[in-house]
Amino acid sequence: MANFIKKYLNLACYALIFSTVTSACQNQEQTQTENSDNTVKLTEQTNITQQEFGKMPDGRMAMLYTLRNAEGMEVKITNYGGTITHWTAPDKNGKYEDVVLGHDSLSGYLTASPYFGCIIGRYGNRIAKGKFTLEGQTYTLAVNNGENHLHGGLQGFDKVLWEATPIDGEEPALKLTYLSKDGEEGYPGNLQVEVTYRLQKDNALRIDYQATTDKTTVVNLTNHTYFNLLGHTEGDILGHELMLNASAFLPVDKTMIPTGEIRPVKGTVFDFTQSTPIGARINDTKDEQIKFGIGYDHSWVLNPPTEKDGLNLVGKVVEPNSGRILEIFTTEPAVQFYTGNFLNGSITGKRGVVYKQRYGFCLETQHYPDSPNKKNFPSTVLKPNETYQTSTLHRFSVN
Numbered sequence: 001m002a003n004f005i006k007k008y009l010n011l012a013c014y015a016l017i018f019s020t021v022t023s024a025c026q027n028q029e030q031t032q033t034e035n036s037d038n039t040v041k042l043t044e045q046t047n048i049t050q051q052e053f054g055k056m057p058d059g060r061m062a063m064l065y066t067l068r069n070a071e072g073m074e075v076k077i078t079n080y081g082g083t084i085t086h087w088t089a090p091d092k093n094g095k096y097e098d099v100v101l102g103h104d105s106l107s108g109y110l111t112a113s114p115y116f117g118c119i120i121g122r123y124g125n126r127i128a129k130g131k132f133t134l135e136g137q138t139y140t141l142a143v144n145n146g147e148n149h150l151h152g153g154l155q156g157f158d159k160v161l162w163e164a165t166p167i168d169g170e171e172p173a174l175k176l177t178y179l180s181k182d183g184e185e186g187y188p189g190n191l192q193v194e195v196t197y198r199l200q201k202d203n204a205l206r207i208d209y210q211a212t213t214d215k216t217t218v219v220n221l222t223n224h225t226y227f228n229l230l231g232h233t234e235g236d237i238l239g240h241e242l243m244l245n246a247s248a249f250l251p252v253d254k255t256m257i258p259t260g261e262i263r264p265v266k267g268t269v270f271d272f273t274q275s276t277p278i279g280a281r282i283n284d285t286k287d288e289q290i291k292f293g294i295g296y297d298h299s300w301v302l303n304p305p306t307e308k309d310g311l312n313l314v315g316k317v318v319e320p321n322s323g324r325i326l327e328i329f330t331t332e333p334a335v336q337f338y339t340g341n342f343l344n345g346s347i348t349g350k351r352g353v354v355y356k357q358r359y360g361f362c363l364e365t366q367h368y369p370d371s372p373n374k375k376n377f378p379s380t381v382l383k384p385n386e387t388y389q390t391s392t393l394h395r396f397s398v399n
């Protein structure tokens with residue numbers, strides 16, 4: 001009897017294993033069907049597709065994923081740098097335009113990209129002279145911006161190939177992971193990073209960042225999308241109206257490192273507490289800070305959240321002609337507002353468009369620049385048993 005039960009159980013086990021393997025294969029088949037436009041449908045739902053984007057210098061293939069929602073919004077993301085390459089948003093007449101700057105193929109990103117649309121890490125913005133001291137040890141980072149370290153160094157997270165996992169559904173998502181090795185660009189600790197982009201039903205893109213380390217290190221991740229709410233082919237962003245939920249900003253020295261002062265915006269050209277055209281005061285040559293930045297290229301300190309949990313309002317951008325509105329929310333304490341000051345017409349991007357100065361703006365949610373060297377700034381230190389976790393949401397609507 002005991003033998004019979006054993007045999008029966010064994011048979012049941014084999015049957016279970018067999019059916020699991022077959023259904024996995026069936027799923028596999030379902031997940032790989034070819035569309036007429038060369039993109040590959042990943043499941044029966046069509047809210048996420050993938051296609052080849054181009055070969056890396058070492059021969060690896062970078063992929064391009066297209067996320068779509070029922071409203072008709074489309075976001076394309078490559079696993080090269082976790083870069084958002086295209087993002088369509090409707091205007092007041094329901095017309096969708098691509099509202100981000102970028103390139104049509106991988107080669108453009110490999111040869112000429114001032115951080116278009118990418119994930120920035122291990123540290124967003126500058127660290128003075130590429131040096132900081134942590135738990136009594138001084139670390140020297142790659143220096144790639146005059147005498148300073150910028151956006152993670154010579155090969156930051158924007159220039160590496162991430163592991164990608166597409167997640168289909170009504171709100172399709174792309175999960176990207178990357179292991180930044182101990183010593184990479186000079187940083188201590190193996191840092192395991194995960195970034196998930198999720199396209200929501202309400203025309204919002206949510207970005208969740210997560211990281212863990214095996215040695216105490218510093219982390220400050222962000223996304224560097226250049227927006228132009230008129231459409232990326234349509235010229236400068238000076239007529240866009242901006243409101244920032246920030247009563248203070250961080251003045252910088254002439255090498256763009258914060259001085260440590262937290263200065264109220266009141267009475268300065270940095271006051272965006274009331275909605276103001278970006279171009280209204282951007283050429284105020286009497287303002288030393290505008291001169292240092294060649295426009296706006298500063299960190300604004302966000303007003304504390306009104307709710308304890310959840311996302312805090314960063315600001316709102318309104319483009320009056322198209323009626324497009326972009327609102328941003330975050331868990332981060334600051335935002336770097338950059339007005340494409342270094343774009344100078346030397347880069348030809350998507351659809352052959354020449355990107356000139358101020359053709360795009362960035363709102364990079366993050367901790368303050370140079371925090372590892374500033375005791376009065378919120379800490380960017382991550383310890384081995386902690387999890388770095390931040391989120392930012394970009395929501396489009398119309399007037």
Ligand code: GLA
Nearest residue numbers: 114115125297336338342362
């Ligand atoms: C950030 C910096 C700028 C510039 C851009 C990329 O916003 O603050 O100074 O480096 O990135 O060109």
